[in-house]
Amino acid sequence: MGVDLGDLLERRRIEIKDLSGRWVAVDAFNTLYQFLSIIRQKDGTPLMDRQGRVTSHLSGLLYRTANLLEAGVKLAFVFDGEPPSFKADTLAERSECREKAEAAWQEAVAVGREGFKYAQAASRINSEILEDGRRLILSLGLPVISAPSEGEAQAAYMARKKDVNHVASQDYDSLLFGAPQVVRNLAITGKRKLPRKNIYVEVEPEVIRLEEELERLGISHRQLVEIGIMCGTDFNAGLDRIGPKTALKLIREKGDLETILAGREEKIDNFEEIRELFLHPPVTDDYEIKMKKPRAEEVISFLVDERDFDRVRVEKTAKKIEEVYRRGQSTLDRWF
Numbered sequence: 322m323g324v325d326l327g328d329l330l331e332r333r334r335i336e337i338k339d340l341s342g343r344w345v346a347v348d349a350f351n352t353l354y355q356f357l358s359i360i361r362q363k364d365g366t367p368l369m370d371r372q373g374r375v376t377s378h379l380s381g382l383l384y385r386t387a388n389l390l391e392a393g394v395k396l397a398f399v400f401d402g403e404p405p406s407f408k409a410d411t412l413a414e415r416s417e418c419r420e421k422a423e424a425a426w427q428e429a430v431a432v433g434r435e436g437f438k439y440a441q442a443a444s445r446i447n448s449e450i451l452e453d454g455r456r457l458i459l460s461l462g463l464p465v466i467s468a469p470s471e472g473e474a475q476a477a478y479m480a481r482k483k484d485v486n487h488v489a490s491q492d493y494d495s496l497l498f499g500a501p502q503v504v505r506n507l508a509i510t511g512k513r514k515l516p517r518k519n520i521y522v523e524v525e526p527e528v529i530r531l532e533e534e535l536e537r538l539g540i541s542h543r544q545l546v547e548i549g550i551m552c553g554t555d556f557n558a559g560l561d562r563i564g565p566k567t568a569l570k571l572i573r574e575k576g577d578l579e580t581i582l583a584g585r586e587e588k589i590d591n592f593e594e595i596r597e598l599f600l601h602p603p604v605t606d607d608y609e610i611k612m613k614k615p616r617a618e619e620v621i622s623f624l625v626d627e628r629d630f631d632r633v634r635v636e637k638t639a640k641k642i643e644e645v646y647r648r649g650q651s652t653l654d655r656w657f
Contacts, residue, residue: 324549326493329565330534332505332527340487340526341393344610345504346466346476348490349398352508353454354446355491356381359509370629378450379628382457383620385508387638390645397464397485397610400455401472405598407556407591460623461642462615466608474498474602484610487528496531497549497599499542503529540572546599547578556595560587612649615642 360377361367367377389396458465468475476488477500488500489507496503506526535542551568553559563571575581578596582588589595617639624630 324493324497324552324554326496326545326549326552326565329538329548329569330493330496330529331537332529335504335526335528337389337392337394337526340389340504342395343486344395344397344484345487345489345507346479346485347396347398347507348472348476348488348492348495349400349454349458349465350446350451350472351490351492352398353378353382353450355508356385357446357450370627374628375450376628376630378446378454379457379624380630381508382454383461383624383635383638386458386461386463387641389507390642395612397466397479397608398454398458399466399468399472399476399479400451402467402469402603405470405556405594407594457620457623460616460619462613462646464608464610464612467605468603469605470603471498471598473500474598475604476500478602478604479608479610484608493529493549494555496529496534497546497554498602499531499600501531503531505529538569540569543596543600544572544577546596547581548572549599550578550589550592550595551581554595556598557589557592560585560589612646615639615646617643 356378357367357375360381367375368380370376386396455465466475466479471494473488473490473492473495476485476490477495477498479485480488480500480502487502487504488495489504491505491509493503504526505528506524509524531542535545538545540548548565548568550557551560551563551571552565560568571581572578575584578589578592582592617636620639620642621632621635624635625632
């Protein structure tokens with residue numbers, strides 16, 4: 322998902338403790354999708370309650386969030402609003418890919434083959450999963466922000482206003498939306514198996530600083546957006562056989578996307594609108610970045626009584642989050 326600029330950008334390793342005391346705006350959709358994809362049984366089946374409702378996202382959200390809060394990281398979750406009209410083709414394509422992955426997974430299971438990668442690719446988020454995630458986050462006392470359109474655009478706006486310190490997302494779109502600092506791997510640290518290889522690598526948090534990267538590459542933010550559009554974004558397919566390095570070379574030579582396209586037969590539909598979306602996206606000031614008192618009994622009732630989670634583990638985690646909140650309040654009290 323999103324534009325792939327990984328070959329172009331330098332990422333600096335950090336530790337979770339480096340984010341202690343800092344607010345991080347989390348791309349909620351992206352994070353829930355990660356949990357749905359990763360937290361599965363060996364055959365690829367997601368965690369479910371007795372009624373067959375998927376709970377992988379709730380498990381990841383509760384326990385990973387608790388660990389981050391305990392380490393001093395302050396989290397605000399941003400949910401997507403209405404997608405731009407020109408995102409329709411991408412959404413349809415993703416749906417088709419998930420359906421194909423679902424079929425491949427079921428076929429692999431039927432013949433006793435490894436099907437985990439297909440199961441991951443078949444992960445999908447529906448309205449129930451989004452609402453359950455929102456409900457749990459609010460019960461934990463954490464801010465939930467509803468973006469008018471793209472969640473990453475809203476998170477980037479909050480970071481530019483300095484209401485939060487970082488944006489957390491696996492995608493690079495946050496940088497195109499102007500996020501000053503993007504943290505990757507916040508939700509998936511630990512060992513991870515490389516695709517199609519029996520090799521495990523250590524996944525650690527990393528940060529990308531927009532201004533440093535623009536200066537290093539010798540380009541403007543607008544030109545970075547145009548590089549992303551040439552490579553392909555959630556809103557367009559990009560130019561044929563153009564990757565990040567080639568796109569950078571073209572931008573350095575020609576200066577802007579209009580000049581590049583003028584010399585090619587291949588065109589990009591709606592590229593002006595797409596560029597405008599990245600540079601001036603719809604955002605809102607209707608939000609509050611503040612941790613409220615966690616409602617432990619609501620968390621326990623929801624996860625244990627409704628979703629069949631282990632009571633002892635949930636109660637222990639809920640108490641951990643309550644203690645984080647109390648410590649924060651004690652620190653504030655000493656200032657007044």
